[in-house]
Amino acid sequence: MKVAITGSNGFVGTHLKNEFQDFVVIGRSDSVDEIVEKLAGVEVVINLAGAPILKKWDEEYKKILYSSRIQTTKKLVQAINQSKVKHFISTSAIGFYGDDFLSSVTKDWEAEALKCQKPTTILRFGIILGTDGGALKNMLFAFKLGLGGVIGDGKMYMSWIDVVDLMQIYHYVIDNTLEGTFDAVSPNPVTNKKFTKALGSALYRPTLFPLPIFVLKILFGEGASVLSGSLEIYPKHLLDLGFEFKYPDIESSLKHLLN
Numbered sequence: 001m002k003v004a005i006t007g008s009n010g011f012v013g014t015h016l017k018n019e020f021q022d023f024v025v026i027g028r029s030d031s032v033d034e035i036v037e038k039l040a041g042v043e044v045v046i047n048l049a050g051a052p053i054l055k056k057w058d059e060e061y062k063k064i065l066y067s068s069r070i071q072t073t074k075k076l077v078q079a080i081n082q083s084k085v086k087h088f089i090s091t092s093a094i095g096f097y098g099d100d101f102l103s104s105v106t107k108d109w110e111a112e113a114l115k116c117q118k119p120t121t122i123l124r125f126g127i128i129l130g131t132d133g134g135a136l137k138n139m140l141f142a143f144k145l146g147l148g149g150v151i152g153d154g155k156m157y158m159s160w161i162d163v164v165d166l167m168q169i170y171h172y173v174i175d176n177t178l179e180g181t182f183d184a185v186s187p188n189p190v191t192n193k194k195f196t197k198a199l200g201s202a203l204y205r206p207t208l209f210p211l212p213i214f215v216l217k218i219l220f221g222e223g224a225s226v227l228s229g230s231l232e233i234y235p236k237h238l239l240d241l242g243f244e245f246k247y248p249d250i251e252s253s254l255k256h257l258l259n
Contacts, residue, residue: 005046012125043086050091086119087121088121122182128161152211154196161186185235186235189231201251
């Protein structure tokens with residue numbers, strides 16, 4: 001089976017290229033006609049396009065966050081609708097459930113994806129855990145030095161997923177030709193305090209240095225909400241269909257990732 005991937009150089013895209021050996025890469029600058037040509041022989045399109053979330057948001061970068069998702073998806077859908085692609089899997093985020101800039105972006109992002117005339121699936125990502133990218137990679141240096149700690153009061157919920165389970169969700173969706181929207185998170189969200197203690201324990205390091213919210217705001221501006229926001233989300237749709245997580249709890253996930 002041949003797949004096409006946008007955002008293929010990112011953390012998730014790199015893992016997907018290892019999962020699906022027969023793939024074609026679609027670039028953000030490709031025109032609709034160029035994308036149509038690339039889709040020849042492609043059965044599944046996976047859309048990961050979008051500028052990185054974990055950066056400082058000023059007004060200019062917020063425009064980039066928006067256009068890199070909505071405009072790229074718009075072109076992609078136009079091309080898919082002219083192709084023989086059988087299945088479109090687009091990305092969103094659990095930020096959909098919030099009430100901020102990221103929420104508005106995800107709602108518009110999903111709306112563009114749903115203009116696709118082929119069977120369509122939307123995966124709403126939580127915090128994806130892996131040592132080669134994403135939030136965990138950014139945390140490891142400080143935690144390995146024993147300088148890690150909770151964010152703020154540590155009470156905010158983190159809805160996360162192991163990258164191995166995320167890859168299995170892609171296979172499950174494709175193998176079963178599932179349509180609709182799925183929350184791609186583990187069945188066991190944790191507070192930041194519990195995550196911090198679990199990470200420190202997995203690394204055999206203390207976690208004594210809290211990170212104040214105001215420091216996050218200095219570093220990331222409005223984007224600090226990605227780390228300080230609280231969303232307790234469960235993968236009900238996936239569980240109802242019988243999907244089984246290999247790493248359903250934070251301890252088992254961190255153990256396999258770090259050991």
